[in-house]
Amino acid sequence: MSDNNDEYYGDGAMEPLAAAPEVTYNWVDVTSDFFKYIKDLQLGELLHDGLLFGLFEAMSAIEMMDPKMDAGMMCNRGTPKPLNFHQAVAADKLKIDNIEPNELIGIIDATMACIVSWLEGHSLAQTVFTNLYLHQPHSINNKILKAFCIAVYKLLDCIRDCINQAQVFEEEDFQPMGYGYYLGSNPQSGHTYDASLEVTESKCISLLREQEEELNKKTKNTEAEANILWTALAARIRFTRMFYQALLLITKRDSKSGADCVALLNGCSEMMKVIIKTSGKGTQPVENSDSPNPMGFEPMINQRLLPPTFPRYTRIKPRIEALQYFDELVSRLRHAWKITSCTNFHTAVDFFMEFSRQRACILSRSALQLLYLSPSPATTAATAQTVPSGVPRPHHIFIEILRDSIKNFVNPPVLINKPMMPGTPQAREVVETFLTRCVRPFAVLLQVCGHNRARQRDKLVLLLDEFATLQEEAESVDAITSGSMGTGDCPCFSTWVLYHVLRVMIAYLLSGLELELYSVHEYHYIFWYLYEFLYGWLVSALGRAEGLANETTKRIEGKRAGVRKQKKRTRPYAREGLMCQVMQNMCGGYYKALVAFKLQGKIRQPQSEFDNEAVRYKHRFAPLSGLSPPQVHYHEFCEMTQPLQYENPVILYLGGYKHFQQARSLLETITVPDQEVQDLLKVAKTNFVVLKLLAGGHKADTTTSPEFDFSVHRHFPIIKLV
Amino acid sequence: MSNEGNKTTSEAPQVVEEEGKAKLRKWLNMKFRIEMTDGRVLIGVFLCTDRDANVILGACSEYLKNNEGETEEPRVLGLVMVPGRHIVSIQIDDTTPSQTYYYDEYLIK
Numbered sequence: 001m002s003d004n005n006d007e008y009y010g011d012g013a014m015e016p017l018a019a020a021p022e023v024t025y026n027w028v029d030v031t032s033d034f035f036k037y038i039k040d041l042q043l044g045e046l047l048h049d050g051l052l053f054g055l056f057e058a059m060s061a062i063e064m065m066d067p068k069m070d071a072g073m074m075c076n077r078g079t080p081k082p083l084n085f086h087q088a089v090a091a092d093k094l095k096i097d098n099i100e101p102n103e104l105i106g107i108i109d110a111t112m113a114c115i116v117s118w119l120e121g122h123s124l125a126q127t128v129f130t131n132l133y134l135h136q137p138h139s140i141n142n143k144i145l146k147a148f149c150i151a152v153y154k155l156l157d158c159i160r161d162c163i164n165q166a167q168v169f170e171e172e173d174f175q176p177m178g179y180g181y182y183l184g185s186n187p188q189s190g191h192t193y194d195a196s197l198e199v200t201e202s203k204c205i206s207l208l209r210e211q212e213e214e215l216n217k218k219t220k221n222t223e224a225e226a227n228i229l230w231t232a233l234a235a236r237i238r239f240t241r242m243f244y245q246a247l248l249l250i251t252k253r254d255s256k257s258g259a260d261c262v263a264l265l266n267g268c269s270e271m272m273k274v275i276i277k278t279s280g281k282g283t284q285p286v287e288n289s290d291s292p293n294p295m296g297f298e299p300m301i302n303q304r305l306l307p308p309t310f311p312r313y314t315r316i317k318p319r320i321e322a323l324q325y326f327d328e329l330v331s332r333l334r335h336a337w338k339i340t341s342c343t344n345f346h347t348a349v350d351f352f353m354e355f356s357r358q359r360a361c362i363l364s365r366s367a368l369q370l371l372y373l374s375p376s377p378a379t380t381a382a383t384a385q386t387v388p389s390g391v392p393r394p395h396h397i398f399i400e401i402l403r404d405s406i407k408n409f410v411n412p413p414v415l416i417n418k419p420m421m422p423g424t425p426q427a428r429e430v431v432e433t434f435l436t437r438c439v440r441p442f443a444v445l446l447q448v449c450g451h452n453r454a455r456q457r458d459k460l461v462l463l464l465d466e467f468a469t470l471q472e473e474a475e476s477v478d479a480i481t482s483g484s485m486g487t488g489d490c491p492c493f494s495t496w497v498l499y500h501v502l503r504v505m506i507a508y509l510l511s512g513l514e515l516e517l518y519s520v521h522e523y524h525y526i527f528w529y530l531y532e533f534l535y536g537w538l539v540s541a542l543g544r545a546e547g548l549a550n551e552t553t554k555r556i557e558g559k560r561a562g563v564r565k566q567k568k569r570t571r572p573y574a575r576e577g578l579m580c581q582v583m584q585n586m587c588g589g590y591y592k593a594l595v596a597f598k599l600q601g602k603i604r605q606p607q608s609e610f611d612n613e614a615v616r617y618k619h620r621f622a623p624l625s626g627l628s629p630p631q632v633h634y635h636e637f638c639e640m641t642q643p644l645q646y647e648n649p650v651i652l653y654l655g656g657y658k659h660f661q662q663a664r665s666l667l668e669t670i671t672v673p674d675q676e677v678q679d680l681l682k683v684a685k686t687n688f689v690v691l692k693l694l695a696g697g698h699k700a701d702t703t704t705s706p707e708f709d710f711s712v713h714r715h716f717p718i719i720k721l722v
Numbered sequence: 723m724s725n726e727g728n729k730t731t732s733e734a735p736q737v738v739e740e741e742g743k744a745k746l747r748k749w750l751n752m753k754f755r756i757e758m759t760d761g762r763v764l765i766g767v768f769l770c771t772d773r774d775a776n777v778i779l780g781a782c783s784e785y786l787k788n789n790e791g792e793t794e795e796p797r798v799l800g801l802v803m804v805p806g807r808h809i810v811s812i813q814i815d816d817t818t819p820s821q822t823y824y825y826d827e828y829l830i831k
Contacts, residue, residue, distance in 0.1 A: 025765075027755055027813035033745070034775070034812045040742035041773040047743065048770035048778075049750045058770055061778050061803040064758060072762065072784050072797060 082298045085135040097141040101229040105282030110293035113322035123175045125302035126314040147207040154204045162251045166366035167378035168450030173362045208241035232278035239271035265334045272327040292316040332364035345405035352449035365450045381443035411549040412492035414481040427484040434477045441466040457511040461623040468626045502538045514714040524594040527587045535584035542573045582663045589659035596652035601703045657691035679713045753815035759808045775806030
C-alpha cells in the first residue's frame, strides 16, 4: 500500500510541475460582444453543440464561486499566499530553533488535533499536513520537535497501514490518500527520494526516548513553574512513543507481544491524563482563526493540491476534544485487546458485534480486526479460494478456529479424533473441504462487523447470499458424514450454519430499525417476522445444537462404560436462549400493539393509490429469500395475520402487555445485568405500563399516532402516547 | 456592460437575434479565457452558455493571478460552470481554428 502509487498532485512546497508544452495564445477581448450576443437567447435556452454536449454534461460541471464546490475559492479570500516551510523560516514566522516549551506544547497539541480530524474522515492534506514542520522535519533544529515530527510521520504510516489491512473503512470513515507526502520511511516531502533521510522504526523510537530522557533531566533542575512545562512536554513525547509502539505491535501482531502492548496502552492512558490536565499550558489558537496553533500551521498550504471538487474546507477539531478523543481511543484499543482472550469463535463474534454497537472509531475498529486474526479477516477472505482437488490445502489458522467452533457447538462425531470412532477418510475429506469453504463467509462476517453501522446493512445482504450456498453444502456434508458414521440423521453442520444465518437475518432486519429506514406503518410486519419466525427458529437451533452435542458426548461416554453419568449437563447457551426469548416477546408485544393501533386508526397509512403493502413487504424481506428456512411470503403473512384484523384492540393490547411482562420477568432472572439488559428492561417495563393503560381504554378515541422513541434502545423503542 | 446590447436588441430584435446566436455558435469549442470577480483566471473550451451568461468551460484550468502575470502552474479543474455574475472579462483565443473550420475542410476533402 505504498503511497507512491497514488496520483501525484505536487508537493507541499508548491514547486512548479514539470513544464507543460509551450502554448501561445492570442487573446482577443470579446467581453462586450459576448454579453450583447447572449441577450438573443431565450430564458432557459442553452446554446451548445448538441452533438457533443448536452444538459447532462452541463449538470455535472463544477460551479465556480460556490464555496461548496469550488475548493480554489478559499485560496483567494484576501489572504496573502500561504508561505511554505522555507519561506516561513526566512520570514521569521517559523522558529526552528530556540522554541519555548509552551510553543512546543501548542504545536504538539495542535498536531494531535489534526491527526484526530484526519481519523474522522478528512484528508491528510487539509489536516496533519497543514503543519509546516512536517514538510521538512529534518530541517528543524529543535531536537524535541524534530523527533516528534519524524514520529508523526511514522505514526501516520502505521495508522494507515493498520486501517488498510483491516479494510473496514468507507469513504466517509477515512481518506487513505497521501497527496504526494511520502509517509513512513522518508519523512521529507518532495519529489526526490533521499535514502539517507530514512528513519527506521527503532531509530524513531530511540529518538523519542532520547528526548524523553533529556526532558526528564530538565524537570529535575528547574524551578516549579518551568517544571510543569517540561513535565507536560515529557508526557507528550512519552505518549507519542508508547502509542506508536503499541500500534506497531497491533499492526504487526505476534503472540509474544501481548503483555507489552497492554503495558504500553496503559502507559498511554496515564500520559493522556497528564496531557489533558496540561493542555492549557501550550500556546492556544488565536480566536476566530482557522489555524489550530499560532505558529507552524498554514490551513491553506495544500489547498491547490486538492482535486477540483474536493470538500472544501476542513475545520480542525478543537484541541481539548481531540485530546479527549485520543484518551477514548486508547481505552477502546485496550478494550479491543480483550478479543485476544476470546478463544471461542462465537464469543468472538459476540465481541465484534458488541464492539460495533459502541460505534467505535475507524482506528479501533481496524485494530480489533487485526488483533483477532492475522492476516486480517479481509485478507483471509480475499485469499480464501476453493482449492482444486489434488493440491494440498493451505493451512490456515482460521480453519482451526472454525473447526473448534463447530466442535463446541454441535460436536459432530466426524470431528472427534478418536481411533475408536468410525468414519471413512472420504467423510473427513468432505469435512475439510467444507471448512475451507467456510473461511470466506465467516471471515467476511467478522469484517462486516468492523464496518460502520450504516454500511453494515448492505454488506449483510451480500453475506446472506454467500451463506445460502454454504447452507446447501452443509446439508450435503451432513448427509455424507451421517451415512459413513452410521449415526443416522445428524444435521450437525447445517445447524451450525443455520445458527449464524439466523443471526445475520435478525441483524439485517434490526438494522433497519436502528437506521430508521422503516416507516411506522411498516413496523408491524417487521416485528411480526422477528416474533413469529426468526427468534423462534434461533431458539430451536440452539436447542438442537445442544441436543446434538449431548448425543455425541453420550455416545462416547457410553463406550466408556458410563463412568461419568453423574456429570451435570451444562447448558452453554442458556443465557443466549434466554435473550432470544426476551427479544421474541418484545417483538410480539410490539406486533400486537401495532395491529391494535392500526385497528384504532392511530397509525397514519399511506394513501391507497400510492400504497402497495405486498411490494413493500417483498422489498423488505427480499434478502432473506434463497436461504433456508425459506422466506415467509406476503400471502402467507396475510393468511396468518388475517384473524387479528377482526380482533378487539383491547384483547391485542392485553396480549402485548403480557409479552412485555414476560420479557421483563425473563430479564429479571439475569443476575449480573449488563447495560444492554438494563436498557431492554427499561423498555419492557415502560411499554408494559403503556399497553396496560391502553388495554384499560386510555386514549381509545384519539387517532393521534403514538411515538416510538428509540433513545433508550436502538432497536426496541419505547411507545409514547401523546 | 450590457446596456448597449439591450438597446440593440430592442431596436431590431429579429435580425440581431439570429446574428448574435450565430456568432456565439461560431465560438463554440474555442478556447476562452475568463477572468472572475475574485481575480482567478480560467482557461478552457467554451461549451455552453445561456441568457444569464453562465458559461460552461471544458478541460478547464485555473490560474491564480499574481503580480508577475500568469507564471504560476495551473490547477486542473475539468468541466466547470462560471456563473455570469462572476465574469469580469472574456477573451477568446484566435489562434485556435474554430470547429466549423475543421468541418468545412473535412467536407471539402
